[in-house]
Amino acid sequence: MKINRWIILWGIVFLIFISLMTPVHAQQKTIILATTTSTQDSGLLDLLLPIFEKKTDYFVKTIAVGSGQAMTMGQKGEADVLLVHSPAAEKKFISEGYGMNRRLVMHNDYIIVGPSEDPAKIKGLKSSSESFKKIASAKALFLSRGDNSGTNAKEKDIWKAAGINPEGEKWYQQTGLGMGQTLNVAAEKKGYTLADRGTYLALKKNLGLDILVEGDAILLNIYHVIEVNPAKWPKVNAAGARAFADFMVSKETQEIIKTFGVEKFGSPLFFPDAGKKEEELGK
Amino acid sequence: MVFGYWDLGGVKMDLILEGIKKAFWLLITFDPEVMGITLLSLQVSGTATLVSLLIGISVGTAVALSKFPGRRIVISLINTGMGLPPVVVGLFVTIFLWRNGPLGFFRILYTPTAMIIAQTVIAAPIVMGITLVAIQQLPPKLRLQILALGATRLQMVWILIKEAKLPLLAAVMAGFGGVISEVGASIMVGGNIKGYSRVLTTATVMETSRGNFDIAIALGIILLLMAYFINLILTQIQQRERSR
Numbered sequence: 298m299k300i301n302r303w304i305i306l307w308g309i310v311f312l313i314f315i316s317l318m319t320p321v322h323a324q325q326k327t328i329i330l331a332t333t334t335s336t337q338d339s340g341l342l343d344l345l346l347p348i349f350e351k352k353t354d355y356f357v358k359t360i361a362v363g364s365g366q367a368m369t370m371g372q373k374g375e376a377d378v379l380l381v382h383s384p385a386a387e388k389k390f391i392s393e394g395y396g397m398n399r400r401l402v403m404h405n406d407y408i409i410v411g412p413s414e415d416p417a418k419i420k421g422l423k424s425s426s427e428s429f430k431k432i433a434s435a436k437a438l439f440l441s442r443g444d445n446s447g448t449n450a451k452e453k454d455i456w457k458a459a460g461i462n463p464e465g466e467k468w469y470q471q472t473g474l475g476m477g478q479t480l481n482v483a484a485e486k487k488g489y490t491l492a493d494r495g496t497y498l499a500l501k502k503n504l505g506l507d508i509l510v511e512g513d514a515i516l517l518n519i520y521h522v523i524e525v526n527p528a529k530w531p532k533v534n535a536a537g538a539r540a541f542a543d544f545m546v547s548k549e550t551q552e553i554i555k556t557f558g559v560e561k562f563g564s565p566l567f568f569p570d571a572g573k574k575e576e577e578l579g580k
Numbered sequence: 581m582v583f584g585y586w587d588l589g590g591v592k593m594d595l596i597l598e599g600i601k602k603a604f605w606l607l608i609t610f611d612p613e614v615m616g617i618t619l620l621s622l623q624v625s626g627t628a629t630l631v632s633l634l635i636g637i638s639v640g641t642a643v644a645l646s647k648f649p650g651r652r653i654v655i656s657l658i659n660t661g662m663g664l665p666p667v668v669v670g671l672f673v674t675i676f677l678w679r680n681g682p683l684g685f686f687r688i689l690y691t692p693t694a695m696i697i698a699q700t701v702i703a704a705p706i707v708m709g710i711t712l713v714a715i716q717q718l719p720p721k722l723r724l725q726i727l728a729l730g731a732t733r734l735q736m737v738w739i740l741i742k743e744a745k746l747p748l749l750a751a752v753m754a755g756f757g758g759v760i761s762e763v764g765a766s767i768m769v770g771g772n773i774k775g776y777s778r779v780l781t782t783a784t785v786m787e788t789s790r791g792n793f794d795i796a797i798a799l800g801i802i803l804l805l806m807a808y809f810i811n812l813i814l815t816q817i818q819q820r821e822r823s824r
């Protein structure tokens with residue numbers, strides 16, 4: 298009896314080792330894509346990447362972090378291509394020589410959400426900066442992501458436009474978490490927050506927060522694809538980055554983006570924009 | 581069957597029931613993605629536990645049985661290592677494995693191998709620390725008795741290890757438990773890549789942030805079930821009476 302049990306145990310160990318002999322992907326065929334949690338959470342990449350991988354035989358490693366961290370990875374040469382939505386930071390990234398070929402891919406929009414009771418009375422306002430001013434004067438609870446993500450950057454832009462610095466105020470709380478989790482915290486604590494429409498729609502069922510302000514031009518959420526500059530970091534897979542970026546702006550991909558989400562949510566999650574100028578959007 | 585909605589002091593019971601239903605369904609239909617994630621969890625944490633066993637038991641036994649200057653310091657370091665924050669381990673391993681970092685030429689960042697390395701670093705001190713006291717616990721004269729009966733040093737060490745079977749298997753289970761439940765380092769060094777480096781814990785975090793609570797709960801249940809069965813086997817081995 299004793300021997301049998303040991304044989305079984307070692308047999309299992311052996312099997313575990315054998316099954317770990319997964320095929321090793323060749324270096325030239327691996328692309329590290331640094332993107333945002335909102336893009337990954339929307340499920341868009343789960344749809345697009347298999348198509349890309351089948352077409353080109355590349356293996357894409359998607360690392361979903363905030364736009365801030367994605368660009369830092371680009372600065373360190375730890376990513377090959379970025380898909381981000383933080384325009385001011387992106388422009389700095391390009392001007393400092395870390396990235397190249399910044400191309401417009403798609404956009405969606407942000408919305409200000411909050412409890413249905415709406416203590417700051419911002420429902421239906423057209424201006425997001427006005428809404429933020431009212432939240433500040435009502436000292437109503439506001440949840441910020443506080444993580445240098447694209448969403449966080451947009452939020453800070455609106456505070457700036459409103460002429461208010463909320464740092465250090467008791468009603469201004471920073472979660473340091475992703476969009477989904479921040480929405481959950483806002484729902485639990487009955488606070489206001491800025492969210493991208495896609496993540497909000499995906500969580501709407503269990504959330505209990507209402508859309509209070511939308512449609513302001515500043516609330517446009519614009520995604521670009523940027524290739525990391527191989528001149529700064531020779532180990533970057535420049536060919537792979539180019540292939541992925543080309544794929545994102547290609548006609549077929551843009552068509553897929555156009556209809557993504559309609560079945561599940563009734564409206565598309567993203568609007569394809571390849572080839573357009575940034576100034577044209579939202580008009 | 582209809583599950584009603586109960587609100588038990590704020591806890592949404594239907595959410596948990598949805599999770600249980602989902603877990604059952606995913607298992608019964610052998611959902612390929614979930615099976616893949618579960619297998620990978622087992623492979624990564626299993627390998628990490630095995631490697632940390634080898635390192636942990638050998639170093640722990642060696643320190644327990646020998647005397648050298650600075651022994652107390654080494655033991656305190658091992659004991660501190662037992663409480664190493666996994667997230668900090670993940671951070672340091674990431675920095676080492678960066679493409680442009682010291683070990684970058686291995687190109688193993690964002691692979692299951694990197695996850696195994698990080699988890700081994702987390703589990704090894706735990707196994708070391710418990711092995712250390714397990715061996716120290718043995719009756720002091722036992723060593724001499726075994727040697728007197730004609731055993732070689734190696735045979736003696738092996739017999740001591742067998743004598744300490746109870747706490748040593750506890751060390752294995754502590755090490756395994758620590759890494760099968762680990763998430764911070766696994767996300768950092770593995771990247772949570774679909775079909776490649778996604779394990780039960782990292783998938784649970786992702787599904788939670790996507791708002792798919794039923795899937796997240798289901799994955800959590802599957803993780804608990806898997807951990808239970810592994811520990812069931814290990815407990816059997818631990819508690820089996822020695823044939824005299």
